[in-house]
Amino acid sequence: MSDEQQAETPKRGRPRGSTSKRVKPPPARRDSVHRGPHYNDGQDPLENFEYRPYEQENVLAIDPEIVRGIEKEWGFSLLWVCFECNGKPFPNLVSARRRNGYSDVVKGNFNGALDHLCDRDGNIIREGLRLMARPTSIQRLAEAHDKRAARGAIENMRRSHAEEGLSNISMPEGNSGSALRQNRHRTSYEPPPKIPS
Numbered sequence: 795m796s797d798e799q800q801a802e803t804p805k806r807g808r809p810r811g812s813t814s815k816r817v818k819p820p821p822a823r824r825d826s827v828h829r830g831p832h833y834n835d836g837q838d839p840l841e842n843f844e845y846r847p848y849e850q851e852n853v854l855a856i857d858p859e860i861v862r863g864i865e866k867e868w869g870f871s872l873l874w875v876c877f878e879c880n881g882k883p884f885p886n887l888v889s890a891r892r893r894n895g896y897s898d899v900v901k902g903n904f905n906g907a908l909d910h911l912c913d914r915d916g917n918i919i920r921e922g923l924r925l926m927a928r929p930t931s932i933q934r935l936a937e938a939h940d941k942r943a944a945r946g947a948i949e950n951m952r953r954s955h956a957e958e959g960l961s962n963i964s965m966p967e968g969n970s971g972s973a974l975r976q977n978r979h980r981t982s983y984e985p986p987p988k989i990p991s
Contacts, residue, residue, distance in 0.1 A: 869931070871930050888926075895929065897928070911925070
């Protein structure tokens, strides 16, 4: 390269002899967001104050009239089903419900009665729970099965106490014939309180 070519190429950086530095603008002044405990803005905090007690909102609540209407008009029973808890999926819980007649409630079901609860995808999901529905005829069969199972468990306990005795009795004659005849379960029934509808 000749001296002429070197003189023509521009050099990077500041020109020689320049002593000026770039000056940054000062930062904008802003008022502090924090006011402190003794800040006084001149207004009385009790003026126009109205106390409202905290009432916890139930995110799973559905208007009872809508639930009764779905049961009467369309013949379906609703249930919240857990599909995940703290990010851990539980696909077995959902598949067990589907095997027993439940299906997902989506936007447009029941003539749009639950559309106000739907998300962008059209599903009704709240905090790891999915709203599902099944026909009330299957629901009645399931309730009858649960009652029979509960009665059967009580009868098995009564029978085993009367025939076999209690396994954790430390008395030497606790499981003898005369002691087993005394094992009786007294039960009484009181009607439940009426719930206003």
